[in-house]
Structures are given as structure tokens and as C-alpha cells.
Amino acid sequence: MCGIFGWVLGAAKDEDRETLISLTDLMFHRGPDGSGYWFHRTLDERFQIGFGHRRLSIIDIGGGAQPMSSEDGRFTLIFNGEIYNYIELRQELVALGHRFRTNSDTEVLIEAYRAWQLDAVRRFRGMFGFALWDEAEQRLILARDAFGKKPLFLAELKGILLFGSEIEPLVQFPGLNRAFDSEALGQYLLNRYVPGPSTFFHAVKKLQPGHYAVWQNGTLKTTRYFTPPFATTVPDIKSFSDAVGLFEGAFDEAVRIRMRSDAPFGAYLSGGIDSSAIVATMVKHSAAPVRTFSVGFREKEYSELDHARVISDQFGTIHSELFVEPDSFMKHWPTAVLRRGAPVSETSDIPILLLSEMASSSVKMVLTGEGSDELMGGYPKHRAEQWIGLYQWLMPPLVHERLIYPLVRSLPYGMRRAKVLALAAGERDLVNRMRAWFGGTSVAEAEAILGRPLSTTPPDVYPYSSGLKSSLRRTLFFDQTSWLPDDLLERGDRMMMAGSIEGRMPFMDTILAGVVARFPDEFLTGGKGGKTVLRAAMDKILPAEIVRRKKVGFRVPIGEWFRGPYRDFVQDMLVSETTSLAQMINAPKLRRLVTEHLNGQQNHEKILWSLINLELFLRTFKIAN
Template sequence: MCGIFGWALRGKHRQDHETLVRLTNLMNHRGPDGAGYWQGDTAGGHNQVSLGHRRLSIIDLEGGAQPMWSADRSIGLVLNGEIYNYVELREELVSLGHAFRTSSDTEVLIEAYRAWGLDSIKRFRGMFAFGLWDARTQQLVLARDPFGKKPLFIAEHAGLLFASEIEPLLKFPGMNTQIDPHAVEHYLLNRYVPGPRTFFQAVRKLPPGCHLVWREGRTNITRYFTPPLASAEPDITTFGEAVRMFKATFDDAVRIRMRSDVAFGAYLSGGIDSSAVVAAMVRHSSERLRTFSVGFREAGYSELDHARTIARQFDTNHEEIVLEPHDFMKSWPTAVLRRGAPAAEPADIPVMMLSHMAASKVKMVLTGEGADELLGGYPKHRAELWIELYQRLVPQAIHDRIISPAMRALPYDMRRAKIVTSAAGERDWPSRMQLWFGGVSLNERDRIIGRPLPVTPPDSHPFSMAAGSNVRRTLFFDQTSWLPDNLLERADRMMMAGSIEGRMPFMDTSLAKLVARFPDSFLVGRSGGKSVLRAAMQHTLPRGILTRKKIGFRVPIEEWFRGPYREFISDLLVCDGARVASFCDRDVLRQLVNEHLARRQNHEKVLWSLANLELFLRAFKPSS
């Protein structure tokens, strides 16, 4: 797990070594264990190529320094991430006559590329983003893992630049830092900016499951992976067989993610996902496992008691932190800076703080991210089973004139019921996906901004699965938008802010191929969803963990905004110097704050989004 940075610039725009070092080192939190830099010219000297690397040492502590070069110095690589199946790939490559000087997965990637070219990327079972210079073909190759667990930002400025985080690109000499106004619109609708956009016009994301080839100033992006849901048929029809196959594949996904030359542990929330990961890790560990949890004093929010239950059952070396409002608020601006965007979820900050604590004991953790998006664990997945019937039975006019107003009049604390009602009445598929996670509607967005705006089309890929059930289409959206552009982005930035590598067994491609063969009923057919996972853990985890209602990783931000930090949120958004007022109607901002503080409406999510937008604008000061 590292930070990478580099470029391919037209000759007249070449930069000195000091610029490469300075901008790479902006990511030293991603790689505090070492650094490496290289610069060279393409044939004929028309372009300059540079590779920078910050290293967090996990595999082959002595031999894994980067940039790493092939034996003949023709291929150079900077890698962020891990290739979990590097042992198996290495054995195959040795049988083909390849020789190795190190035990690093980085060298395996180089030799795999030498053997199979760009097709090698499809063989990698891992999380990765890399930049590879091939002097033989004079091409720079950039690639990102199938689900987008590792970030890769690119900018076409005097050539091509790439980085693990946005800040080095923004600090590059002469870079345009103008904000993308369409990104603000999408942020209000989704609570995050869907890729390939970022908040900056000049910077975009390389999409997950894609590789980019730069040669002589021209770039070409190719998608090499699409989630298996798009093509697989649900052909596993026996529930018991599905459970058996899931247990074996999940166990293997955990096992290969425990490959490490440094101390590691697990983040444990007490939910079924992280508990399943811990249970599998204990089976494969010869030492007592370390687990880490974060929680709150407020009743109804903290899951620490459940995490302790699992820690006791599996006799882990368990540590936890209880997060106080003051500590949360103090760390909040740092989280926005590290994310390079507004913190889409309040949970970003606890994850960052937990990572700083865990980094004193381990360098790598396994987590439960991705289980809901793979296995159908959200209430929306179960709701999608009946929404088509609701829309056939209830005319749109009845929904808009009677049901929707009645739901809006419900008490302050009925936020989830309001979201379900709003989504159930939305017949436009992209708009419904936005509403499920509490984003505002198009009309509400226009009201906040203060004027009607045309609808800027989102990236089409997350909505490209035309066939299949509503549940499968929703899962496809989750796996191609919500996950890479929000949850996985949070996991990477917040863990790496604490110099911790996070590995996610539920995001294993082999597991995804298997689950795509399950019918909907094996996923969302029982209470709580994730039916196969619950059955697989039936004799492993306590019944109380398997059956308790999902609450998610919630932060008591609603109570804090109405309690000790009511003046903070009011001053942040409606003060004379509020930068967010340049995008939003100041009177509407004041109304949202007042309604929330007076408990007339629960605007927790939109206020969180707007407050983070304000902190982001203050931290990055983009040109208007």
C-alpha cells in the first residue's frame, strides 16, 4: 500500500527532479517507510517520463523498493496496492522460464506483464493502481483494480499526469484548479461525486476495471472488467449448494489476504460482515488476532458491545476507542483534506481516527467493506423487490398528491420512511438510485442552488445493466458507483491517512463471480438480507449477531448538530464569509439549518453534505 505519482510530459514542459520529489512527498502519509524517484526521456527526447513512489512496506520489506525495474531495465513500475495471488502467479511464471530477484508481488506484476502484456491485468486478484513505463514500446500504462479499491487520478496538462491523491496534481506547476460546477450538482444529488468526475475540472478518475495506455502524446482507455452481474445468469438453484460454495470461496478470499510480512489485524464493528471476516482469520492464524473497534457514548449509535462479544468469542487481542464530539470535530477538517473532496459520510472521521490508533500496533487490517453491495444487505435491496408492483398499483398522481405529502408530514425521526416513500414513487432509474442514500431530488437541488438547472447526465456505466431484476440492477449500480466513488474511496483515504493498509475479502473477484450466479432470493429473501452469508455463519457466529437489525456505522451527528455544535453548524453555513453561499441560496441554507435545529425536519444528511462542501472549499480554495 503506497502512494504513486508521475507524468509523461511534452519535452518543452519537462520538470526538474525537485518537483517530482516535492509532489510525491505530499503523500508521505501513504508511504512513510521509503521513497523512490526516476526520470527519463522517450526515444528522441520528445517527452519526459517520471515515476515517484512512497512506500508502506507490507511484502518483502528488503527487496520491494520502487520504482522497480525488470532485469534488463526496460520496464519500470510504481505500484499502490497488493497482488494477493502473487505466489500462484510467480510459480506459473517460473514454469515459463522467468527468473526472480526478490519475493515481492511488484516483481511478479512486472514479469506477468512481460509474459502476457495487458492481458496480465485480468489475472491479478488484488487491489491495485499502478504506473508502468515500457521502454520497449515507448508506452506508459496506468491501471486500476476491478472494483476501484485503489484510487488513480489523472490530469491532461502539458501531457499526462497521474497520482494516488488529488493534491499532487493540483500543486503541479500551472495546473488549472477551477472547480467543476457540474460536480457540485452531482454531489448534492448523490452526496458524493460519481466518477470519472472530481470536484476539479482538470482532474478525473481512471474508472475501476480500466487501463490507460499513453504513447507519443495519445491516450486510450479500455475497460477490462465489468462486474459479473452484467453477464452471469442465476444458475445456482439449491440454497445449500450456494452456502457451501460461498463458504469455501469466502474462506479462500480471507486466507490470501492474510499474506503479509508485517503485523496485521482486523477492524471489528460487531456486525455480521466484519465478524465473519474475523472468524475466518482466526481459522488461518497461528497467532492471537488483533482487532480494533470505534464507538460512541450516545445510546443507539455505538456497536462496541457487539464487537466485544465477537472479540471474546474468538479470544482476540481487542482494542477500542470511544469517540468524543470534541475529538471528532477537531479531526474533521483533516479528513476533508486527506479525502481531496467533502467527506461524504460522517463515518469517514472515525475510520481515520481508528487507523491512527491501530497503526501503532499493525500495518495492515482486513475489513468487512463491500458485503452489502455484493450480497444485498441494504433495505433498498429488499424494497426493490416490490417497487415495480407499487408503481403499477399506485398512479403517479396519487403518489405525488396524497402519499408523498402525507409522508413529509410524518414526525421528525421518520427519515427512513420518507426516503423509502420518495424512492418508491421515482420511476426514473438514475434518480431513484440517488434517492436511496438520502440525496436530494432534482427539485430540492434547484431550490438549494437557487435556480433551475438542466440535468447533467451522470456516467452511463453504472446504469448500463438493462436486463435482469431490479435487485441485480441496483447491486450493479452499487458496485460501479456507490462503492468505488464513496465507500471504497473513504476506506482508502481514511486508512491511508493513518498509514494503514485495508484489505477487503468481500471485494474478491472470484467471490463476485460466484455470487452473481445466485438468484435474488438467496441474497435478499430473508429478514436482514445477505441470506447466504447469514446461513454460512449460522454455526460460527452468535445468534444475536446474525439476527440483530442492521444499523450501519452511524455517527450521532444529528444530536451533535442540535446539541453542543448547534452554533458551529449555523455559523459555518450562514455566516457572511461562507464559501458555500457562492453555489447555494443563502436564505434556503438558513431555512434548512433553522428547521433542523427546531426539530421540524431532519436535514441531517443535507446539512452534513453542505457543511463538508464548505470545509472542502476552505481547504482547497479552488478558483471559481
Template sequence: MCGIFGWVLGPAKHQDRDTLIKLTDLMLHRGPDGSGYRLYETAERYQIGFGHRRLSIIDIGGGAQPMATEDGRFSLVFNGEIYNYLELRKQLVSLGHHFRTDSDTEVLIEAYRAWQLDSVRRLRGMFAFALWDDAEQRLVLARDAFGKKPLFLAEAQGAVLFGSEIEPLVQFPGFSRALDSDALGHYLLNRYVPGPSTFFQSVKKLQPGHCAVWQNGMLKSTRYYTPPFATTVPDVKEFNDAIRLFEGAFDEAVRIRMRSDAPYGAYLSGGIDSSAVVATMVKHSTEPVRTFSVGFREAGYSELDHARVIAGQFGTIHNDLIVEPGAFMDHWSTAILRRGAPVSEASDIPIFMLSEMASRSVKMVLTGEGADELMGGYPKYRAERWIGLYQWLIPHLLHERLIRPLVRSLPYGMRRAKIVALAAGERDLANRMRVWFGGLSVGESEAMLGRLLSATPPDLFPYSSQIGSSLRRMLFFDQTSWLPDNLLERGDRMMMAGSIEGRMPFMDTVLAGVVARFPDDFLTGGKGGKRVLRAAMDKILPSEIIRRKKIGFRVPIEEWFRGPYREFLRDMLVSETSCVAQMVSGDRLRQLVTEHLDARQNHERLLWSFVNLEIFLRAFKVAS
């Protein structure tokens, strides 16, 4: 697990080694254990720069990067882990390949030597890498199937910058920090910026499941992976068969993610997802598993008691962290700097804080991220299955003229009911996906910005309408947009900000292929969704964990905005120094703040989005 940075520069734009070191070391938090830097020159006098910061987990003594082969043909910088590297190594040895180290990095190089670009299809892991092939004079960039590891790109006039985070790119000499105005609109609609866009005109994300090849001054990207919910026809008929198939695939997904030469543990919320991970880890561990939980003093926001139940049952070495408003504030701006964007979810920051604490005793943790988006856990999945019927019974005009205004007038305590009602009336799939996340509508966003929006998503792939059912369309969207551009982005950036690697067994490609074979009722059927997961854990976890209502990891931002953050909120959004107030309708912004502070409405999500946007604009000195 590491941070990578590098470039391809034309003859007139070469940089010195000091620049490479300085920019790579902006990601010291991603790799405090070691560093490496190397400059190459191509036959056409392009300069290749590779920088690397290392968090040592596999082959601690032998996995230093950049790594070059003995014959000098291949050089690699790599961020991530290849969980099936032992199986791949055995296969490559049988093909005649030789290894000098025990690292998964060298396995990645030799896999490319053997299978070229097709090698990425064989990798079961999380990764972003840059590989220079001197014989072919080409640079290969790749990102893992679900986008657990980031790779940002900036391309201009044959030159390419790439990195694990945005900050090294925008600090590059002469780099333009111009704001992408379309990205601002998408942020209001989604509460995050969908890939491949970022807030900077000059920076793009390499999309999940993509490879990009630079050769002869040209960069071309291709998709190598599509989540199986788009292509797999459900063929598992018996529920007990589904449980058996899930148990086998999940057990293996957890087991191979426990491969480590450094101490490791797990993040434990007390929900079924992380509890299932911990229960499976205990089965494969010869020592007590270390677990880490985070919570709050405010009633209704903490799951620490549930986490302690699981820790007690499985005999883990357990650690709690209570987040106070002051400590949260102290970490807020750093979280935005590490993310390179406004923080979409308030829960990012407690995870950052928990990672700092966990890094004192472990270097890697397993987490439950992705379970809801794979197994069908959110209430919206169950609601989505009935929206077609609602729209057949209720004409669009009736919804817009009667039901929508009525829903908008509901008191702030009915936020979830309002979202369901508004989503039910939205006939456009892309807009309905946005409504579920609590962003602004297209009309509201245009009124806020005072201009028409380009509401077409920057990538239409997540909005495929050719998938078999409404549930599978929504799961596919979440797996290709919501996860990589929000939750998995949080998992990478916030854990690495605390120098911790996060591994996510539910985000396993083999497991995803198994679950895609289940019919819809095996996923969302029954109380609480995730029917197969609950059944598989029924004899392992306490009934109070299996059957308790889903809470989600919530931060008491609603209360904090009305309490300790009251003046901070005003300063960020309605003061003369506010950047956001100059970009959007000041009157509407003041109305949102006033209604929330007076407890007439709960605008915590929108206000959170605007405050984070303000901090981001100030931290990165973005040119509007």
C-alpha cells in the same frame, strides 16, 4: 500499499527532481517506510516522472520502488497488493521468468512482460499502477476491478499527471483549481461525485476495471472488467449448494488476504460482515488476531458491546476507541484534505481515527466492506423488489400530488420511511438510485443552485437497464458507483491517512463471480438480507450477532449539530464568510439549519454535505 505520483510532460514543460520529490511527499502518510523518485526521457523527449511512498508489507527488504527490470525495459510504481502473486510467480517461473525479489511488485512487472495488457485480468487484488514500457515507448496506467485503489488523472496538451490522491496534482506548478460546476450538481443529487468526475475541472478518476495507455502524446482508456451481476445468469438451484460455494470462495478470499510480512489485524464492528472475516482469520492464524473497534458514548450509536462478544469468543487481542466530539472535530479538515473532496459519510472520520490507533501495532487490517453490496444486505434491496408493483397500483400523478407532499410533511424521526416512500414513486432509475442515498431531488437541487442542472450522470455504465432483475440492477449500481466513489474511497483514503492498509475479502473478483450465480431469493430472502452469508455463519457466530437488526456505522451528527457543533454549523453555512452560502440559495440554507436546530426536521445528511463542501472549498482554495 503505497502512494504513487507521476507525470508525462512535453519537452517545454519538464520539471526538476525537487518538484517530483516535493509533490510525492505530500502523501507521506500513505508511505512512511520509504520513498523513491525517478525521471526518464522518451525518444520524443517527453519526460516521465515516477514518485513513490512506501508502506512496507510484502518483501519488506526487497520491494523498493520505482522498480526497474535488469534489462531496463520496464519501470513501475505500484499502489496495492496482488493477493495471488505467489500463484502467478509460480506460473511465470514455469514460463522461464526470473525474479530478484520476493515482492508482488516484481510479479506484476513480469506478468506484464508475459501477457501485456491482458495481465490485469489475471490479477486478484487491489491496485493502481503506472508502468513504463521503454521498448514500446508507452505508459500503462491501470486500476483494479472494483476500484479499491484510486488513480486520479489530469490531461492537457499531451501531458498527463497521475496520482493516488488529488492534492499532489492540484499543487503542480500552474495547475488550474477551477470548480467543475456540473460536479457540484451531482454532489447535491448523490452526496458524492460519481466518477470519472471530481470537483476539479482538470482532474478525472480512472474508472474501476480500466486500463489507460499513453503513447505518442495520446491517452486512451478501455474497460477490462465488468462486475458479474451484469453478465451472469443465476444457475445455483439448491440453497445448500450456494452455502457450500460461498464458504469455499470466502475462506480463500480471507486466507490470501492474510499474506503479509508485517503485523496485521482486523476492524471489528460486531456486525455479521466483520465478524465473519474475523472468524475466518482465526481459523488460518497461528497467533491471536488483533481486532480494533470504534464507537461513541451516545446511546444507540455504538456497537462496541457486540464487537466485544466476538472478540471474546475468538480470543482476539482487542482494542476499543471511543470518539469524542472534540477529537472528531480535530480530524475533520485533515480527512477532507486526504480525500480530496467533501467527506460523504460522517463515519469516514472515526475510521481515520481508528486507523491512527491501529497503526501503532499493525500495518494492515482486514475489513467487512462490500458485504452488503455483494450479498444483498441493505433494506433498500428488499424494498426495490416491490417498487414495480407500487408503481403499477399507484398512478404517477396520484403519487406526485397526494403521497409525495404527505410524505414530505412527516416528522423528522421517520426519515427512513420517507426515503422509502419517495423512492417508490420515482420512475427514473438514475433518480431513484439517488433518492436511496438521501440527496436532493433534481428539482430541489435546481432550486438550491438557482439554475438548471445537467442531471445526466457523468458515466452511464452503472445505470444499465439490461440486467435481469431490479435487485441485480441495484447491486450492480452499488458495485460500480456507490462503492468505488464513496465507501471504497473512504476505505482507502481514511485508512491510508492513518498509514494503515485495508484489505476487503468481500471485494474479491472470484467471490463476486460465485455470488452472481445465486438467485435473488438466496440474497435478500429471509429477515435482514444476506441470506447465504447468515446461513454460512449460523454455526460459527452467536445467534445475537446473526439475528440482530442491522444498525450500520452511524455517527451522532444529528445530536452534535444541535449541541457542541451548533455555532460551528452556523459559521459554516449562514455566516458572512460562508462560501457555500454564496453558491446556493441562502434562504433555503437558513431554513434547513433552522428546522434542524429547532428539531422540526432531521436534515443531518444535507447539512453534513454542505458543511463538508464548505470545508473543502476553503482547504483547497477552489476557484468557482
């Protein structure tokens, strides 16, 4: 697990080495165990290739340093991530005649490319963002893993290509235009994140999940190599017990291969069924007690620590807990924005950052439960989507817009979920409905906040293009191609790596995803709380109180803090004379949102959170509209 930064420059300068080192070292937190740098000229002398690497040593601690070049010098690689099936791939490559000097997955990646060229990425079970120079072909390969667990940002300038694991090194490159993308602002208000390939910087783009890009002779071409199995697989499992058995085998393997490590590791344990299932499976494959880490709050209704202790006690883990206080949350908030290179989408980002800093004192890697809901159908929206078509058929649009929705919107402060449901149920446009479930605000409200019309066309329509007849599978496809990579997986990478911790996510295994895609819809959402197959698989392993718990989510008492210890901070960020948002936002509308929330009239915590983070982002990166 590491941080990478590199470039293709059209003209070399004496200070290039110093620049590459300083920009790579902005990601020291991603790789505090070592660094390496490599410079090379193309054969025609037109371009300089520069690679920088920060290393967090987990596999082959003594032999896996990067940049790594092949024995014959043809290939040079910088790599952020892990290839979990590297042992099996190495055995296959040895049988083909390949030789290895190290025990690292990095060298396996190099030799896999030698053997299978660009098709190699389809064989990797792992998470990765890498850059590989092929001297014989005079081409640079950039690739990102199937689900987008690892990031890779790109910036193309005149005669220059920049790439890296985080945005900060790219925008700090001398001469890069840091202009703010105003179109991204509208997307952010609607989604609470900026969908790929866009970022808040015009010049910086995301290499999309499941893509590789080839640079050759000054031209960059991008290709999709992975489509989530839900879009390509016809459900063929008829027996529920067969489904449970298939899931158990695939999940067990997904956890087992993610325990491959030459450094100490553990698990983040929330007390929900996802992380509990991972810990239970880890214990099966571990000779020593598993280390577990949990985070919670003094406000009992927001804390799951009691549930986490139940699992820790049952499986005899070495358990550590962290209570997040408002002061420590506030102290780490700007760091979270800096590391994300964007406004922080989720309030849970900061507790994960705090937990990662604590965990890094005893382990270098943890397994986590991200992706379970998006793979197994665990959100309430997954069940609601299955009847929204009927509702819209029965309910005339005007009745919903003029009666139902206004009535629900007028409900008291604590009815936020009912309001979200009413907004989504009336939205007949698929793009806007997917946004409505977890987004910040509706199109009309976003336009009122901005004081101008906005484009609702997403920067990439792929997440909405599956064409699937099943409403559940359409929603899961969106989750796996937009909500996960651009929000939750981004959170997982940036916040854990900010604390110098690698996070591995068994539910995001491509083989497991292929197995689950074979299940009919009712095997996913047919029971109370969704994730029916997962719950059945864990029924005899985990306590009933964990298996049957409804979906809670990782909640932070931010709404209460806004009205309490953060009250002055909210007003300073959003309605003071010093706010950077003044040129972008409708001030009267914003003041009304703040007043209604602080007075307890309405719960606007989601949109206020989004706007405060936008203000922090503008201040952190010193961006003017």
C-alpha cells in the same frame, strides 16, 4: 500499499526533480516507510517520464522498494496496492521461464505484464493503481483494479499528463488550472459524492474502476477490462445448501490470501455479521491471536462496541477500542477533507481515520468488511426494489406526488427512513431512484438549494446501463460500479491510508463475486435482513445475536451534535457572512434548512452534512466559484 505520483512532460526543466519529490511527499501518510523517484526520456527525446513513490512496507519489506525496474531494464513500475494471488502467479511465471530477484508482488506484476501484456490485469486478484513504463513499446500503462478499491487520478494539460493516488499532488502541480466544476456540484447534492470520472476540479478525472489507460506518443486511450459478474452471469445454482457451500469455500480463500503479509496485521471489527465473519475466518488461518480494532461513541444507541466485544471474547482476539468524542471528531474533520480531495461523503469517514491512527501503532494492515452489502444484498433498499415496480403499477403518479409523498414528508423528525422510502418509491426514473436511496436530496430540492436548474445526467451512464431484468441485480450493479468506488471504497482507501494503514476487503474479491453472481435473487434477499447465504454460512460459527441482527450501518450522532456542541459551527459554516457557499447556494432556502434542523422540526442532517463539507472543501483547497 503506497502512494504514487508521476507525469509525462513535454519539456524538462532543472527543477523537475525537486517538484516531483515535493508533490510525492504530500502523500507521506500513504507511505512513511520509504520513497523513490525515477526520471527517463523517451527515445525521440520529446517527453520526460517521472515516477514518484511513497512506500508502506508490507510484502517483501527488504526487497520490494519502488520504483522497480526489471533486470533487463525494459519495464519500470510504481504500484499502489497488493496482488493477493502473487504467489500463484509467480509459480506460473517461473514455469514459463521467468526469473525473480525479489519476493515482492511488485516484481510479479512486472513479469506478468511481460508474459501477458495488457491481459495481465485480468489475472490479478487484488487492489491496485499502477503506472508501468514499457521501454520497448515506448508506452505508459496506467491501470486501476476491478472494483476500484485503489484510486488513480489523471490530469491532461497541453503536452502534460499527470497521475497519482490522491488529488492534492495533481492540483498542486505548477500551472494546473484549479477551476471548480459547477456541474459536479449538482451531482454531489444528488449523490452525496461526485460520480466518476468527474471530480470537483475540471482538470482532474478519475480513471474508472476496471479500466486501464495506455499513453503512447502523446495520446491517451482508455479501455474497460472488467464488468461485474452480476451483469454477465446467469444464476445457475438451484440448491441453497450448494450455494452456502460454494460461498464458504470462496470466502475462506478470499480471507486467507488477504492475510499474506510480512508485517503485523489485524481486522476492524464492528460487531456486525460482515466483520465478524472475517474475524472468525482469520482465526482459522492464524496461529497467533488476531488483533481487532473497534470504534464507538458515548451515545449508546450509536455504538456497536458491545457486539464487537462478544466476537472478540468468543474468538480470543487482542482487542482495542476507541471512543470518538465531538472534539476529536472536529479536530480531524479538515484532515479528512484534505485527504479525500473532496467533501467527505460519509460521517463515518472521520471515526475510521481516528481508528486507523490508533491501529497503526501496532499493525500495518487490516481486513475490513466493506462490500458485503453491495455483493450479498444487505441493504433494505435491495428488498424494497423488488416491490417498487408493483407499487408504481398500482399507484398513479399524481396520487403519489400530491398525497403520499407530502404526507410522508410531514412525518416527525425521527422518520427519515420512511421519507427516503417514499421518495424512492415514487421515482420512476432509474437514475434518480438509485440516487434517492442514499443520496443527499431530490432533484427538486437540489434545484431549490442551488436556485437554478441542474443537469441530472450522470457523468458516466455505465452504472445504470446493465439492462438487467432483475431489480435486485440492477441495484447491485449500480452499487458495485458507482456507490462503492466513488463513496465507500474511496472512504476506505483515503481514511485508512491517512492513518498509514492498509485495508484489505475480502468481500471485494473478484472470484467470490463471480460465485455469488450465480445465486438466484432469493438466496440473497430471501431472509430477514438480507445476505441470506452469508447468514446461513455463519449460523454455526457466530452467535445468534450477531447472525440475526438487522442492518444497522455505521452511524455517527451528527444530527444531535449539530443541535448541540456543533450548533455555532453549523451556523458559521452555512449562514454566516464568511461562508464561501454564498455565491452557489440559495441563502433563504439554506437558512430554512438550518433553522428546521436546529429547532428539531425536521432531520436535515444528510444535506447539512453535505453542505458543511462542501464549505470545508472550498476553504481547504481555496477554491472560488
